[in-house]
Amino acid sequence: xxxxxxxxDSTLVDDVHTHLYDPAFGSLLLSGIDDLLVYHYLVxxxxxxxxxxxxxxxxxxxxxxxxxxxxALFVQHSPxxxxxxxxxxxxxxxxxxxxxxxLPALRQWFAxxxxxxxxxxxLELAGVRSVCMTNSPFDDEERPLxxxxxxxxxxxRAALRIDPLLMDWQRSAPRLRSWGYDxxxxxxxxxxxxxxxxxxxxxxxIDSRYCMVSLPPDFAWPANTDxxxxxxxxxxxxxxxxxxxxxxxxxxxxxxxxxxxxxGDGVGRSRLDALENLCAANPSNRFLVTLLSREVxxxxxxxxxxxxxxxxxxxxxxxxxxxxxxxxxxxRLELLxxxxxxxxxxxxxxxxxxxxxxxxxxxxxxxxxxxxxxLAASGWTVTEHEMRRDVAHLLGGAFDRxxxxxxx
Ligand code: FIX
Ligand code: ZN
Numbered sequence: 001x002x003x004x005x006x007x008x009d010s011t012l013v014d015d016v017h018t019h020l021y022d023p024a025f026g027s028l029l030l031s032g033i034d035d036l037l038v039y040h041y042l043v044x045x046x047x048x049x050x051x052x053x054x055x056x057x058x059x060x061x062x063x064x065x066x067x068x069x070x071x072a073l074f075v076q077h078s079p080x081x082x083x084x085x086x087x088x089x090x091x092x093x094x095x096x097x098x099x100x101x102x103l104p105a106l107r108q109w110f111a112x113x114x115x116x117x118x119x120x121x122x123l124e125l126a127g128v129r130s131v132c133m134t135n136s137p138f139d140d141e142e143r144p145l146x147x148x149x150x151x152x153x154x155x156x157r158a159a160l161r162i163d164p165l166l167m168d169w170q171r172s173a174p175r176l177r178s179w180g181y182d183x184x185x186x187x188x189x190x191x192x193x194x195x196x197x198x199x200x201x202x203x204x205x206i207d208s209r210y211c212m213v214s215l216p217p218d219f220a221w222p223a224n225t226d227x228x229x230x231x232x233x234x235x236x237x238x239x240x241x242x243x244x245x246x247x248x249x250x251x252x253x254x255x256x257x258x259x260x261x262x263x264g265d266g267v268g269r270s271r272l273d274a275l276e277n278l279c280a281a282n283p284s285n286r287f288l289v290t291l292l293s294r295e296v297x298x299x300x301x302x303x304x305x306x307x308x309x310x311x312x313x314x315x316x317x318x319x320x321x322x323x324x325x326x327x328x329x330x331x332r333l334e335l336l337x338x339x340x341x342x343x344x345x346x347x348x349x350x351x352x353x354x355x356x357x358x359x360x361x362x363x364x365x366x367x368x369x370x371x372x373x374x375l376a377a378s379g380w381t382v383t384e385h386e387m388r389r390d391v392a393h394l395l396g397g398a399f400d401r402x403x404x405x406x407x408x
Pocket of ligand 1: 040214249262316317346
């Protein structure tokens with residue numbers, strides 16, 4: 001009988017949320033040591049240890065920024081944080097002894113890789129079968145390629161990101177008008193139907209799996225806000241018409257320290273009565289939810305027990321640390337069984353897939369082993385076939401079924 005560890009290690013993952021791009025997007029698919037080092041997780045950590053003022057940091061080239069991050073986090077101190085250890089895991093998995101090379105040598109190594117075989121190798125080392133991208137019509141860099149069309153790499157699936165639409169309607173409305181949608185700034189039936197037309201067009205164009213938005217801790221629903229109105233009159237009807245779940249990423253406070261740019265976002269406790277209200281009032285809509293704050297994880301699990309149209313996924317960003325993955329995943333297994341998706345990578349750089357999934361697998365093994373051992377002690381021994389089924393379900397299978405509406 002194969003061990004649980006080898007089943008978890010060998011089961012391929014369908015990664016349900018990343019910031020990676022189909023290789024057709026060229027330089028938008030980040031890769032290599034400099035992108036690994038200027039990852040915003042590391043920039044925020046380095047900002048605490050670097051002597052360089054932030055203005056000078058942002059004015060410098062990516063390579064110079066990477067040099068500073070490397071020096072602060074890997075040379076002057078031991079890289080013990082989760083994000084730093086991630087870089088070490090990546091280099092190791094690629095066969096590079098991280099301490100034996102300086103940054104110029106690491107750069108040369110990455111530059112020598114042939115992009116498509118490097119992509120294949122990374123996916124293989126990460127044990128990842130497919131990744132879901134984050135695709136925004138509001139992103140001027142990616143929109144033109146979608147409009148033009150391109151041969152898709154089937155390993156890169158799409159999801160429609162709509163943050164500006166919901167969170168910044170007054171500035172988004174003129175953009176929609178410039179794209180030919182007859183919306184006004186006011187909340188009218190015409191505006192709602194034109195937003196639905198935009199969502200339908202983009203869902204078809206990118207072959208979207210779900211629609212997604214990140215929301216601040218004080219997001220309320222129902223409420224007299226543009227976001228709540230658009231959700232009720234455009235996003236939810238669109239979801240029902242097109243079978244698209246709505247992914248809510250709850251609890252992000254954007255720009256807590258704007259000087260840190262992308263690294264400057266923070267966290268707050270979300271008001272989960274909004275989630276409860278959404279699930280209760282819209283039984284024909286499906287909601288995918290991940291939460292940034294540790295403090296609301298238990299409440300979210302209890303809501304999920306009440307609403308089969310809610311699927312929890314991932315230990316998002318600040319909760320993607322071994323200690324919190326362990327705690328949150330145990331809690332979810334104990335209260336939801338296997339009806340959730342423990343992790344997504346949120347990878348921004350191709351090679352992140354390696355560390356995010358290796359570290360997740362390391363966490364999942366003892367958590368699931370304990371549940372199976374407790375179950376065996378109570379008189380139910382899980383077979384190898386059943387373990388494989390459960391692991392495949394947890395590593396993307398359950399999410400896929402929920403998204404397709406097949407079963408929950
Ligand atoms: O909103 C999101 O999808 C977040 O994941 C990002 O905004 C965030 O910057 C991130 O990369 C977290 O892992
Ligand atoms: Zn993300």
